[in-house]
Amino acid sequence: MIELKNVSKYFGDTRVLDGVTGKVNRGEIFAVIGPSGSGKSTLLRLIDLLDTPTGGAIRVNGTDIHAEQRNLSIRRMMGMVFQKPAVFNATVAENVAVGLRFRGASKSKIHTRIEEALDMVGLAGYGERRARTLSGGEMQRVALARAMVIEPEILLLDEPTANLDPVSVATIEDLAVRINRDLGTTIVFSTHDMYQGQRLAHRIGVLMNGMFAQVGTPREVFTLP
Ligand code: ADP
Numbered sequence: 001m002i003e004l005k006n007v008s009k010y011f012g013d014t015r016v017l018d019g020v021t022g023k024v025n026r027g028e029i030f031a032v033i034g035p036s037g038s039g040k041s042t043l044l045r046l047i048d049l050l051d052t053p054t055g056g057a058i059r060v061n062g063t064d065i066h067a068e069q070r071n072l073s074i075r076r077m078m079g080m081v082f083q084k085p086a087v088f089n090a091t092v093a094e095n096v097a098v099g100l101r102f103r104g105a106s107k108s109k110i111h112t113r114i115e116e117a118l119d120m121v122g123l124a125g126y127g128e129r130r131a132r133t134l135s136g137g138e139m140q141r142v143a144l145a146r147a148m149v150i151e152p153e154i155l156l157l158d159e160p161t162a163n164l165d166p167v168s169v170a171t172i173e174d175l176a177v178r179i180n181r182d183l184g185t186t187i188v189f190s191t192h193d194m195y196q197g198q199r200l201a202h203r204i205g206v207l208m209n210g211m212f213a214q215v216g217t218p219r220e221v222f223t224l225p
């Protein structure tokens, strides 16, 4: 579903990615694992069209997403959650509704979808609360509801649990597994925690020196030859 072909990214003279090649299959959970500064965020941001590669190509369902003049339809297939829980200063419902408003959904549809999305992340009844008064873990669940409310085919999670307490980590991990299993959403997440990769991912890409040093199942990646 996502094909990375020789993807490179330089910031000025700084080489961050250099020759990332690999595939994410439809319906799988794919982990990008690497140490801090290895380029995980950079790679997810390229997939999410938040930045453009210096070289190489990223294809989604066969389309080079950065070559398209109008990549709105591809952008609409993707939801992303960032490392730092990013909620704006409004109610939880408003935070979740933004993606739907951009799509011009009707009021009743927005209302139903907000309820469903909050219910999914275990925050039913939180709609009227101010998002900034919630705990970090709850804010991250609001961010997840906001990403899921548009029913994305691809969910990108950039170190989604890096700033959370252990209970919230387990909650987010459980939600990711359920979303993938129940909705069939393809998930790409990044982590510096190889145990998290092992727990969640069907396949893992190990990012080192700007490229995938290895791509395979957790068993393949973590078992010494
Ligand atoms: P990771 O997510 O694995 O921690 P990042 O993708 O955030 O890694 O960063 C990889 C490297 O790219 C770091 O050295 C970082 O400083 C650099 N980098 C990321 N974004 C920019 C930018 N906009 N300008 C310059 N350097 C950047």
Ligand code: ADP
Pocket (backbone or CB within 6 Å): 093, 094, 097, 106, 107, 108, 110, 111, 112, 114, 115, 126, 127, 128
């Ligand atoms: P507006 O001025 O557009 O009516 P509201 O804040 O009343 O703004 O509602 C914005 C949208 O979010 C509406 O479509 C509404 O149905 C939905 N909404 C507002 N609060 C909630 C909530 N607590 N739970 C679910 N949906 C909500």
